[in-house]
Amino acid sequence: MNSDQILGAFILVGSIIGVVVYAVLLYYIPIWTLQVSAFLAVVFVLGIMAWIGYTLATTPPPKPIEEVVKEVEEETKQETQQEEKKA
Numbered sequence: 001m002n003s004d005q006i007l008g009a010f011i012l013v014g015s016i017i018g019v020v021v022y023a024v025l026l027y028y029i030p031i032w033t034l035q036v037s038a039f040l041a042v043v044f045v046l047g048i049m050a051w052i053g054y055t056l057a058t059t060p061p062p063k064p065i066e067e068v069v070k071e072v073e074e075e076t077k078q079e080t081q082q083e084e085k086k087a
Helices: 003-028 030-058 065-086
Strands: none
Touching: 003 030
16 A cells, blocks of 8 residues: 555544544534534634635735736847847
């Protein structure tokens, strides 16, 4: 087995153990388990939303397409001028 298969097997076994532990917790302390699960789900979703918002707020905007086209045209002109000088 390669390392990806071993990692996959660990994830599979860990998930099954997690389901069993969750089921046992639901049986013995259902209210607490549901409250904690709901809280963690909300934290997870809001955490992802915060990460997306932070990324959008801190990423600089892309250059307008007109500037990119001009830069490419200038680079192309410079390359053709250098090739003409070499020839």
